[in-house]
Amino acid sequence: MAAARQDVDCDVLVVGGGINGVGIARDVAGRGLCVALCERDDLAAHTSSASTKLIHGGLRYLEHYEFGLVRKALAEREVLLRAAPHVIRPMRFVMPHTGQRSAALIRAGLFLYDRLARRELLPGSASVQLADHPAGRALKPALGQAFVYSDGWVDDARLVVLNAVDAAQKGACILTRTACTEARRDNGAWRVTLRKADGTAKQIAVRAIVNAAGPWAAAFLDSAQGSVKQPTRLRLVKGSHIVVRRLFEHDDAYLFQHTDGRIVFAIPYERDFTLIGTTDVEYSGDPAAVAIAPEEIRYLCAVASHYFRTPVAPADVVWSFAGVRPLLDDASARASAVTRDYRLQLDGGAQPGDAPLLTVFGGKLTTYRKLAEEGVDLLCKALDHRAGAWTADACLPGGDLFGAVPQSRSVLEFDGWRSRLQVQYDWLDCPLIARYARAYGTRIHTLLQGRASMADMGEQVLPGLYKAELDYLRRHEWAVTAEDILWRRTKLGLHLPAGAAAQLDAWLTTHPAAALAKAQAE
Incomplete structure (x- = not known):
């Protein structure tokens, strides 16, 4: 490990409390560097809590020949399932055959999807007749054949929080409601101003900055004094979702290949609801002010009504959300075709000895851990810090159901583990213990420490x-x-x-x- 400078407050400052920022902070802390993370709002307040809640390879990316991205995401899918079996779980997807693509082409795509990366936990794809499948009862009778395949569901905001918790446990300082209002290179370090929501500010010096500001990454890069401007451009794309009362009784999700070429998911959500999305709309406004538009609500309702027996109207929407995805501008004609891959750019400054600035462009929820690992490898090299990657073999907080090492058993036997919790905490009712188990995993014991009755839970x-x-x-x-x-x-x-x-x-x-x-x- 390189000797720490005496004139800096920490080694690395991460700007941005979304999934990429907290993933990098966790990895940095685990490699023994001093790290702070600042987020001007709450953790996962923007893009990272506005996803379709999927850990997936991206079946539709195969159409754009993004085999490397799909392979990487498919490999990460099972790594993350084992690391956080409480907030990530397997899910089967039913894709009705609508004639938009030939059945032979879909079979070939699914064959490739099943085999691009090693798969141990998830069953492979199959062809089914909807008349004989539970998923068919909710759909219009004209839909006959379907294909089923596997991916994962995730509580995206909790995944962000768990990474922050692990980073903090390893020594990171997590500063929410704290904005980075100024950053300038000075004498081999970054001089940074951090301003809290109450207006108070302090200046710190750091050896390196990670710009993980998501939709604001380009703006932060432009504002950093002494940074070397990079040619990479972001393309901001708004994705919106609606939530309605549950449209079907089973636990599988649907993928609809709509007549306009768009892909729309319908996913069982929070026990009583169905999540429908997403849209892909070019966005040029303030990412903090993003909201679903009436025409997006009408579009998603129309797509759902096209396939489900029960029609969906805007009046049925009980909640909606929208987020801005900061995607790499690859000159795709359609927003839905823009790559979901990422790019890491390390700015070493104009002068020898300048402090480095690592900027994250693009990315997707599924590949955040790999992105963080690659980014921290670059940082460690720039800071002359010798420490290897570690997160592929580590549970996230609460995921250590059967020990500290991630295991397939934690995914396959989660329900049995939850049943044993019910015996251990028999004074809690079943719905509450089920929610706690999914939200907190083994950290339920921290939540319930010293409590033995409902009276101990407080008001x-x-x-x-x-x-x-x-x-x-x-x-x-x-x-x-x-x-x-x-x-x-x-x-x-x-x-x-x-x-x-x-x-x-x-x-x-x-x-x-x-x-x-x-x-x-x-």
Whole structure:
């Protein structure tokens, strides 16, 4: 390990608390470097909580001959399943054959999809008749043949938080509600100004910066004083989703190849709902102000109604969300065809000895760990720090169901592990223990430490949401507001009545986190 400079506050500052930022912070911390991460809002407040919630190879990318990206994503799929079996789980996808592509072509694509990377956990693809398959009952009778294949589902916002938790456990400083307002090269280091939401600011010096600002990556690069401008351009594409009451009873998802060439998923979501998306729309506004447009809602409803027996109307939408995907501008004519691959650019500065700046362009949820690994390899070389990659063989917090080493058993036997939790905590009702098991994995024991009855859980602030969980989320997961808690740390906002968020925000105000920290210290 290279000797630490005496005039810097830490080795690496990561700017951006989305999936790529926290993945890099976790990897850096695990290699023994001092790292801080700043995020001007909440963790996963933007793009990383607005995905289709899939860990997948990207079947449709095969049409664009992106075999390298698909192979990489397929290999990562099983790595992540083993590392975080509580927030990532296998899912079967049903793809009705609509004639947009020949059956022979689809079979060839699925054959390739099954074999591009080693597959141990997930069953391969097959052809089925919808009349004989449970998925067929929800679809219009004219749809006869379908193909089924495997991928994974993920709670995207919790995946971000778990990476941040692991980074913090390894020594990283996670600064939410903290913006990087200035960065300039000076005497072999970066001089950085960090400003909190309350307006207070401080200056720090770091040996390297990682620009993982997502849709704001290009803007940050332009503002960094002393950076060498790079030719890579981002293309901002808005993806929107709607959520409606559950349209089918089984646990498989659907992939619809629509008549306009677009792909739309319909996924079982939060037990009582169906998630439908996504759109691909060019976007030029402020990424922080992105929202689904009425025409996108109508489009997704029309696609769902085209295939399901039960029609879907805009009035049926109970929730919607949109995010801006920062994609590499590869000059594709259609937004849906833009590559989902990533590019890492290391700016070593104009002068010898300048502090490095690593910028992340593009990427997708499934390949975040590999992106982080490659990025930190570049950083370690630039900082003359000898430490090898490690995350491929490490569980994320809560994923160590049967030991610290990721195991297939944790994926295949998750339900049995959850059943044993029910015996251990027999004073908790089944729906609550099921939610805790999925959200927290083995960290449920931290949440429930010292509690032996419902009385020990404290006040029930909202239906199914107790003070004990709120204390945990604020103490260990950087939750501050009702939105953080109801829509990112949990999805309880979908299940609660109107006014729940305001009620929770009022409770949080009267039970300040400072008092929580004081009680913890005592």
